Amino acid sequence: MATLARLQARSTFIGHQYYFRNSVVDVFRKKEHDAAVKIQSWFRGCQIRSYIRYLQRIVVVIQKWWRGYLARKHYQLIVKLAYYTMKMNIYNAMAVRIQRRWRGYRIRKYCFNYFYLKEYLRAVSETNDTIREALEEFADMKEREEKKAELEREEKKRDYQARKMHYLLSTKQIPGIYNSPFRKEPDPWELRLQKAKPLTHRRYQVKPTRSVQLSSWLACTSARSFPRSEFLPPIDRKPCQGPFRDIAEVLKQRYKPLEPTLRSEEPINELKAAREDLRRQEWTKNIHDNMFLPFSSYHKNKTYIPSMHSSSKYGPNSLGRQCFRDENPKKWICDKDFQTVLPAFDLFSKYGKLYSKAGQIL
Amino acid sequence: MSQRQVVQVFEQYQKARTQFVQMVAELVTRPQNIETLQNAGVMSLLRPLLLDVVPTIQQTAALALGRLANYNDDLAEAVVKGDILPQLVYSLAEQNRFYKKAAAFVLRAVAKHSPQLAQAIVDCGALDTLVICLEDFDPGVKEAVAWALGYIARHNAELSQAVVDAGAVPLLVLCIQEPEIALKRIAASALSDISKHSPELAQTVVDAGAIAHLAQMILNPDAKLKRQVLSALSQVAKHSVDLAEMVVEAEIFPVVLTCLKDKDEYVKKNACTLIREIAKHTPELSQLIVNTGGVAAVIDCIGSCKGNIRLPGIMMLGYVAAHSENLAMAVIISKGVAQLSICLSEETEDHIKAAAAWALGQIGRHTPEHARAVAVTNTLPVLLSLYMSTESSEDLQEKSKKAIKTILQKCTYLPALEPFLYDAPPNILKHVVGQFSKVLPHDSKARRLFVTSGGLKKVQEIKAEPGSLLQEYINSINNCYPEEIVRYYSPGYSDTLLQRVDSYQPIIN
Incomplete structure (x- = not known):
C-alpha cells in the first residue's frame, strides 16, 4: 500500500511532470510530424518511382521484343516481295530477249526475208523480161502476119491488073510498051503480063430476083439489108446517032437553075413568108410547152376535174331517149323493161350489100 | 372505067408511097437535110405509114424514123410524144425480121439520148418484146435488139435492173456464143452496159456464166470485139473483190497481156482498165498480176501510147504500189518510175499528170529505199514545178503536193533534197x-x-x-x-x- 501511497504522492508530480513534458514536446511535435511526413513522402516517392521505372524498363523490353518481331516479319515480307519482283523482272527480260531473237528470226525467215525478197524481186524482173520478150515476139508475129497479108493482097491486085492489061503484051512484031527496044531488059511487068491469063469478056449476069435467099438472109447485118425496089434507070444508055449535042450538056442546059435578077430574087411577100415560116417552125419544134416527163406516172398526178354538166347531182333526163316510160317508178305496172314487138326491117339491114356495088372491094 | 384502070390508081398510090418513104429514108442520112425535113412535118407524115398495108413501106418508114430519132434528142422526144412507140412495140412481136430490125433501130435511137427517153421505152412495155425478139433466129434481129437493150441499160441502175428483170442476161450470154462477130460485139457491149452500174447487176451477169465465154474471146483477132470484151470484163471486175477474183479465175492472165501489144489503141486502154480494176482490190490480186509480169507489160504499154490511153495504166501502177512496199518495189524494178516520170513531163493534160503524180507518191511513200528510187529519176523538181505552176489545175496541185510530201517524209537521199532548200515554199521546206x-x-x-x-x-x-x-x-x-x-x-x-x-x-x- 505504501507504494500506492508513494505513488499517489507522486501522482501530482507526475501530473506536473506530464504536463511539463507534454508542453515541451508540443513545441517540437509539429515540426517532427512535418519532418516525418516529408521523410515518408520522399521515401514513398522513391519507392514508387523506382517501381514505375522498373515497370517502364519491363514495358520497353516487351515492346522492343514485340516490335522487333513485327518488324522482322514485315521485313521478311518486303524482302520476299522484292526478291519476287526482281526474279520476275529478270525472267521477263530473259523472255523478251528470247522472244526478240525468235521473232526476229521468224520474221526474217518467213516474212521479211531479205534474201527471199531479193530473190523474189529478181524473179519478178526475170518474169518481166520474159514477158516483155514474149509480148515483143507476139507483136512481131502479128506484124509479120499483117505484112504477109498485105503483100498477098498487093500481089493479087497486081495479078488482076496484069490480067486486065494483058493486051499490052508485046507480040513478035510489035514490042509492047513494057518491052522497049531501047532498053536492055524488058520491064518486069512484061514478064508478069506473059504469065497472066487475059480476062474473059464479062457477060451480062442475070440478077436473081429479089427473093430472099438463105445466104443474104444470114448476112443481113446493117441497114443495107433492107429491101428496096430498084428505081434508078440503067445508066449505060447508048448515045443517039446523029449530029446531036452531048447529052450531058443538053441536060445541064435544061436543068440549069433559074438566075433571077436582084429585084425579083427578093419576093414581095417576104415578111409574110417569114412569119409563116416562123409559125411553121414553132409548130414543128414546139410540141407542147410542158417539160418532158416520163409517161407512165405523169397522168397519175393529174386530178380528174369533171365537167359541170356531168357533176350536177340531178343528172340528165333520160325520158324520151331511152324508153317511153313514166319517170316515177311507183306508177309502173311491172318491173321489166319494155320488149320490142316488131322485128328488124330486113331490107334495110342489108342496105348497101344487096343493091349497090359501091362498097364492093376489088 | 375498066377494072384495070381502077387497079392502076392503087398501084400508083402505092408506088408513090414507097418512093416517098424511100426518099425520106435516104434524105435523113444527111444532117443538113434534117432541118428542112422537120419543117416539112416529116414526123406526122411518117407515123401513118408505120401502119401501112405494105410491109416494105412500114419497114422503110421505121428506118426513116429511127434515123430521125438518132439525129438529136428533140426528134427522139418527138417520136416518143407522137405515140409511135406502142405501135412499134406491138408490131415488133408480130412482123417479119426486117421490120423487127427497123423497130429495134428506132427504139435504140430513141433510148440512146437520155434516161427519160429510155424510161419512156421501158414504160410502154418494150422490154418484154425485145427480150422475146432476142430469141429470134436471125442474127441481124438479135444484133439490133441487143443493141437497143444495151442502150437502154446504159443510163442508170434502175433501167439496167429493168433490163435484167426482163430476163435479157441469159439470152445475151447466148448471143455471145453465136458465130457472128458483130452480134458478139454488141452482146458484149450490152453486158458491159448492164454490169457497170452496181455489184448486184454484175453478179447477175456473172451468174449467167458470161465470164467464161468473155474470157475465151480475148484472143479473138477482131479488135472491136476485143474492146467490148475487155470493157465488159473490167465492168464486172470493178465492183468487188469476189467479182474480181471470178474474173481472174477465168484464167485471163497471161492472155490479157497480149492485148497490151495490140495495134488498136482502145484495146490497149480497155486491157489496162481491166488490169487496173483487178489490181485495185487487194494486195493478193496485185501480187498475182506482178507475178505474171503484168506490171512490166503495162509499163511497156504506157511507153507505147499517148494521151488518155495511158491513164488506166498509170492508175494501175499507182494502185499496185499503194498496196505494200514489196509491190511498190516490184513496180520500181520493172522500171515503172522512169516511165511515170516521162509521163509526168511529156503529157499535156492535167488529169493525166495528176494521175502520174499520185502514182509516184504511192510508190515513194513506203521506205527511204523507195523514196530514193523516185528521187534519183529527178521527178521531185518536176512535181514541185507542177505544184507551183499557176496553170495547173487545183486537183493536179493537190495531188503533186501530196506526192511531194509523202516522198519527202521518207527521203534520205540528200542530193535530191538539196535543191528544195532554195526554191520550195515554206510548207514543203518544213519537210x-x-x-x-x-x-x-x-x-x-x-x-x-x-x-x-x-x-x-x-x-x-x-x-x-x-x-x-x-x-x-x-x-x-x-x-x-x-x-x-x-x-x-x-x-x-x-x-x-x-x-x-x-x-x-x-x-x-
Whole structure:
C-alpha cells in the first residue's frame, strides 16, 4: 500500500511532470510530424518511382521484343516481295530477249526475208523480161502476119491488073510498051503480063430476083439489108446517032437553075413568108410547152376535174331517149323493161350489100 | 372505067408511097437535110405509114424514123410524144425480121439520148418484146435488139435492173456464143452496159456464166470485139473483190497481156482498165498480176501510147504500189518510175499528170529505199514545178503536193533534197529541213557536204517563227555543227565582224 501511497504522492508530480513534458514536446511535435511526413513522402516517392521505372524498363523490353518481331516479319515480307519482283523482272527480260531473237528470226525467215525478197524481186524482173520478150515476139508475129497479108493482097491486085492489061503484051512484031527496044531488059511487068491469063469478056449476069435467099438472109447485118425496089434507070444508055449535042450538056442546059435578077430574087411577100415560116417552125419544134416527163406516172398526178354538166347531182333526163316510160317508178305496172314487138326491117339491114356495088372491094 | 384502070390508081398510090418513104429514108442520112425535113412535118407524115398495108413501106418508114430519132434528142422526144412507140412495140412481136430490125433501130435511137427517153421505152412495155425478139433466129434481129437493150441499160441502175428483170442476161450470154462477130460485139457491149452500174447487176451477169465465154474471146483477132470484151470484163471486175477474183479465175492472165501489144489503141486502154480494176482490190490480186509480169507489160504499154490511153495504166501502177512496199518495189524494178516520170513531163493534160503524180507518191511513200528510187529519176523538181505552176489545175496541185510530201517524209537521199532548200515554199521546206535534221546527226560525210554545198548557209537564212516545228528542225541541224561555223554562216555575220574591227582599240606599245 505504501507504494500506492508513494505513488499517489507522486501522482501530482507526475501530473506536473506530464504536463511539463507534454508542453515541451508540443513545441517540437509539429515540426517532427512535418519532418516525418516529408521523410515518408520522399521515401514513398522513391519507392514508387523506382517501381514505375522498373515497370517502364519491363514495358520497353516487351515492346522492343514485340516490335522487333513485327518488324522482322514485315521485313521478311518486303524482302520476299522484292526478291519476287526482281526474279520476275529478270525472267521477263530473259523472255523478251528470247522472244526478240525468235521473232526476229521468224520474221526474217518467213516474212521479211531479205534474201527471199531479193530473190523474189529478181524473179519478178526475170518474169518481166520474159514477158516483155514474149509480148515483143507476139507483136512481131502479128506484124509479120499483117505484112504477109498485105503483100498477098498487093500481089493479087497486081495479078488482076496484069490480067486486065494483058493486051499490052508485046507480040513478035510489035514490042509492047513494057518491052522497049531501047532498053536492055524488058520491064518486069512484061514478064508478069506473059504469065497472066487475059480476062474473059464479062457477060451480062442475070440478077436473081429479089427473093430472099438463105445466104443474104444470114448476112443481113446493117441497114443495107433492107429491101428496096430498084428505081434508078440503067445508066449505060447508048448515045443517039446523029449530029446531036452531048447529052450531058443538053441536060445541064435544061436543068440549069433559074438566075433571077436582084429585084425579083427578093419576093414581095417576104415578111409574110417569114412569119409563116416562123409559125411553121414553132409548130414543128414546139410540141407542147410542158417539160418532158416520163409517161407512165405523169397522168397519175393529174386530178380528174369533171365537167359541170356531168357533176350536177340531178343528172340528165333520160325520158324520151331511152324508153317511153313514166319517170316515177311507183306508177309502173311491172318491173321489166319494155320488149320490142316488131322485128328488124330486113331490107334495110342489108342496105348497101344487096343493091349497090359501091362498097364492093376489088 | 375498066377494072384495070381502077387497079392502076392503087398501084400508083402505092408506088408513090414507097418512093416517098424511100426518099425520106435516104434524105435523113444527111444532117443538113434534117432541118428542112422537120419543117416539112416529116414526123406526122411518117407515123401513118408505120401502119401501112405494105410491109416494105412500114419497114422503110421505121428506118426513116429511127434515123430521125438518132439525129438529136428533140426528134427522139418527138417520136416518143407522137405515140409511135406502142405501135412499134406491138408490131415488133408480130412482123417479119426486117421490120423487127427497123423497130429495134428506132427504139435504140430513141433510148440512146437520155434516161427519160429510155424510161419512156421501158414504160410502154418494150422490154418484154425485145427480150422475146432476142430469141429470134436471125442474127441481124438479135444484133439490133441487143443493141437497143444495151442502150437502154446504159443510163442508170434502175433501167439496167429493168433490163435484167426482163430476163435479157441469159439470152445475151447466148448471143455471145453465136458465130457472128458483130452480134458478139454488141452482146458484149450490152453486158458491159448492164454490169457497170452496181455489184448486184454484175453478179447477175456473172451468174449467167458470161465470164467464161468473155474470157475465151480475148484472143479473138477482131479488135472491136476485143474492146467490148475487155470493157465488159473490167465492168464486172470493178465492183468487188469476189467479182474480181471470178474474173481472174477465168484464167485471163497471161492472155490479157497480149492485148497490151495490140495495134488498136482502145484495146490497149480497155486491157489496162481491166488490169487496173483487178489490181485495185487487194494486195493478193496485185501480187498475182506482178507475178505474171503484168506490171512490166503495162509499163511497156504506157511507153507505147499517148494521151488518155495511158491513164488506166498509170492508175494501175499507182494502185499496185499503194498496196505494200514489196509491190511498190516490184513496180520500181520493172522500171515503172522512169516511165511515170516521162509521163509526168511529156503529157499535156492535167488529169493525166495528176494521175502520174499520185502514182509516184504511192510508190515513194513506203521506205527511204523507195523514196530514193523516185528521187534519183529527178521527178521531185518536176512535181514541185507542177505544184507551183499557176496553170495547173487545183486537183493536179493537190495531188503533186501530196506526192511531194509523202516522198519527202521518207527521203534520205540528200542530193535530191538539196535543191528544195532554195526554191520550195515554206510548207514543203518544213519537210525538207526536217529530213536534213534527221539525217545529219548520224552522217558525218553528209554534214561536211552540207556545209560545202552551201546548205547550211541557206538554212541560216530561213526565217522561222520561234517555237515552230521548222525552228526546231533548224536548231537540231545547228546542233550538229560547232558554234563558230553556224555563226560564220549566219546572215549579217560579216557586218558584226566589221563592227568589231571598228570598235577595236589597237594596242600600241
